[in-house]
Amino acid sequence: MNTAEATPQTAPSATRHSSSEGADAIPTVTPEDARYPDMIRGHGNNRHVASPEAIRLPSTTEHVVQIVREAVRDGKRIALRSGGHCFENLVFNDESEIIVDMRMMDKVGFDADRGAFLVEPGATLLKIYEQLHMGWGVTLPGGGCYATGAGGHFSGGGYGILSRRHGVLSDHLYAVEVVTVDERGEVRVVVATRDPEDPDHDLAWAVAGGGGGNFGVVTRFWMRSRDAEGAPGDLLPKAPATVFSTFAAWSWDEISEEAFANFMSAYADWSKAHGGLDSPYLDLGHWIFLQHAEKGTFNVVAQMDSTVPNARQLVEDFIAFAIDALGVQPRMNSISEKPFLKATAQTMTAGETITSPSLRTSHKSTYMKEAFPAHQIETIYHYLTKTENPNPYSFMVINSVRGMISALPDDATAATHRDALWLVYFESYWHNEEDDRRNVEWLRAFYRELYADTGGVPVPNGVTDGCYINYPDNDLSDPSFNTSGLSSQELYYKDNYPRLQRVKKAYDPTDFFRHPQSIELPE
Numbered sequence: 058m059n060t061a062e063a064t065p066q067t068a069p070s071a072t073r074h075s076s077s078e079g080a081d082a083i084p085t086v087t088p089e090d091a092r093y094p095d096m097i098r099g100h101g102n103n104r105h106v107a108s109p110e111a112i113r114l115p116s117t118t119e120h121v122v123q124i125v126r127e128a129v130r131d132g133k134r135i136a137l138r139s140g141g142h143c144f145e146n147l148v149f150n151d152e153s154e155i156i157v158d159m160r161m162m163d164k165v166g167f168d169a170d171r172g173a174f175l176v177e178p179g180a181t182l183l184k185i186y187e188q189l190h191m192g193w194g195v196t197l198p199g200g201g202c203y204a205t206g207a208g209g210h211f212s213g214g215g216y217g218i219l220s221r222r223h224g225v226l227s228d229h230l231y232a233v234e235v236v237t238v239d240e241r242g243e244v245r246v247v248v249a250t251r252d253p254e255d256p257d258h259d260l261a262w263a264v265a266g267g268g269g270g271n272f273g274v275v276t277r278f279w280m281r282s283r284d285a286e287g288a289p290g291d292l293l294p295k296a297p298a299t300v301f302s303t304f305a306a307w308s309w310d311e312i313s314e315e316a317f318a319n320f321m322s323a324y325a326d327w328s329k330a331h332g333g334l335d336s337p338y339l340d341l342g343h344w345i346f347l348q349h350a351e352k353g354t355f356n357v358v359a360q361m362d363s364t365v366p367n368a369r370q371l372v373e374d375f376i377a378f379a380i381d382a383l384g385v386q387p388r389m390n391s392i393s394e395k396p397f398l399k400a401t402a403q404t405m406t407a408g409e410t411i412t413s414p415s416l417r418t419s420h421k422s423t424y425m426k427e428a429f430p431a432h433q434i435e436t437i438y439h440y441l442t443k444t445e446n447p448n449p450y451s452f453m454v455i456n457s458v459r460g461m462i463s464a465l466p467d468d469a470t471a472a473t474h475r476d477a478l479w480l481v482y483f484e485s486y487w488h489n490e491e492d493d494r495r496n497v498e499w500l501r502a503f504y505r506e507l508y509a510d511t512g513g514v515p516v517p518n519g520v521t522d523g524c525y526i527n528y529p530d531n532d533l534s535d536p537s538f539n540t541s542g543l544s545s546q547e548l549y550y551k552d553n554y555p556r557l558q559r560v561k562k563a564y565d566p567t568d569f570f571r572h573p574q575s576i577e578l579p580e
Contacts, residue, residue: 083124084114084161096158098149099141100204102418104493107136107149109156116161118246118276121236125274126244128155129569136572137270139178140206144420145529147270147572157274159208165189167289173231173279174293178208183405190398195293197280198223200527203405209269211278213527214472216480218342218360218404221460223282223294225472227265228465231281235260237273240566247273247564251283263560266472268526268549271557271576272564297362297397301372302404305357305379306389309350309442316384318434323382324455325428328478332459340365341375345455350442352449354388360404363394417493419485419500421530423508423515424477424522433507440503447496451485473553477522505538512541514548523548529574545574555579 086092087110098106110133115121128135136153139160143149148156159179165188168175174195176185183203189195198219200210215226223229232250239245249257251265263272285292312320324345331338343359357379361368372392380386395403429437441453458480467473474480485500487493505513508521514533515521524533526549532538533545546554558579561568568578 083116083120086112086114096156099138099143101142101202101416102144102420103415104417104419104490105143105146105149107153107156108151109136109153112156112158114158114161118234118236121157121274121276122244122246124155124157125236125238129238129242129244135570137208137274137570138206139208139269140181140204140210142202142205143209143529144418145531145573147529147574150573159206159274162276167193168279171232171279172292173281174289176207176211176278176280178206178211178275178278180207181205182207182210183402186401187398189293190296193290193293194296195290196296196397197226197229197293199226201405203402207278208275210527212264212267212269212271212275214266214525215527216456216458216462216525219294220462221338221342221457222340222362224461224464225266227470227472228461229280229282229293230261230265230278230470232279233261233264233275234277235264235273235275235564237564238567238569242567246276250279259556259560260564263471263557265470266526267553267557267560267576268471268574270570270572272561273570297364299363299394299396300400301359301361301363301369301392302395302400303357303359303361303372303376303392304389305376305387305391307355307383307385307387309353309355311385312355312383314435314438314442317438318431319384320379320382321429321434321437323378325478327378328457328459332463332478334460334464336460337365337367337371338375339460340368341371341457343375343457347437347441347453347455349446349449349451351446353452355383357387360400415488416486417488417490417496419497420528421483421500421504421532422525422528423481423483424474424525425479425481425515425520426477426518426522427520428478430520436503436507440506444499444503447492447499448485448487450487451496451500452482454482454484456480456482467551468553468556471550471553471557473551474522474525480525482528501532501538504532512539512543514539514541514543516541516543516548517551523551525549531573534574546576549574550576 096112113124133154134152135155136148138148138158162177163179164177165180165185166175182205199215199217234248237247249260251261281292340362346356346358361372458477463475467475485496487496508515517523557576561576562578
């Protein structure tokens, strides 16, 4: 069969629109169009704005082929957008002449011919979770931002509250359809699977964690868990029926630096003790959510499948551990049982401040292999409690990992950070352009001081382990901020980077698909 013409059984999808030029015409938005201002900036960071000649909105793979072919012919630089949730200017920058906006390609369904679930790149995470859950009782262990598009998130790895039990999202990527450009400028559609016998296997390997926009335009993902077989409901992780959602909050006024250091040490020990597949806490997804003390609190957020034996007691014991480590009772402590999808949707859409499409943001990341050293604990406590903060919506979030994430070797997919103890996010959100400089500089100073001993960035070593590609950070490419001698790509991909470069050469030999931090061709 021609895979580009497969017709999967899909759950309801958005209506396809076309321009007045005809049913097969590709909608195109130019600067004269009233839609243009809404389409030249992303959802995740309004600091970055592009001024392209046009935004093209394909609804089929054939449309994408036509767009890419025309761009090659005309020598135009294209940029790829799925949900528009990129935190840096990888899409919205001065060099983007044509933005290929994939949001009309948003099907989610089951492809019986491939025996896998099909997800198009423009589908957003909340829609994906809803349709997989309602249609087949399955889910994916992806992220917690409702507006994130599949194109970038799936390609970059994808961590979520179910990842300890089920691994990163891209571990479930079975096959991918990619529009590529060869050395002669010919445009072709490649379908690559994770089957080791597939001659295009390396492309599937690279897309599963190698980041968006590097090798071509992904037009379809097919998702099926490794070694899964049987009916559709057996091919992806089962969604829990109900979960225990937990939130505990402490006032920074009651947490001394000594108590904070004690907690961080104890939490590292707890995370190590419960990082294996035999831990009763394998199903507990948990975050330490540290807001700046100016208007924030020290929060523990967790979720656990309520059908796990003794689940509620395990959750209560986890919160009791946190209370004991801090030596003070929380101001708020709640555990509630909710249906899985209700809990997921509530988490994804909570809080106007960090879900508003008008946000301006700054983000950084770190993988930790060991506990933060004592001098870094001092730096964290100082920046979260002692420094003047530009706004109350600045956070450090410690994301729980290990579990099934560590079950695969580092080179199983391009997503290489398998044995990290924690994935840590540094984030700041604000609304007004006049606040850009002081917010960006505050976060830069925090991060740079934290990693002053390793060139201002978390180089892979025995303690730190690089950065997360889905939290792109242009400072990693700037030698005035990164003096480690490692490139941003080496921080994102570690030892997998040379193989990614070989895949780049094989499928994008002219470097047609590129952005400010894309994978570079080998020398």
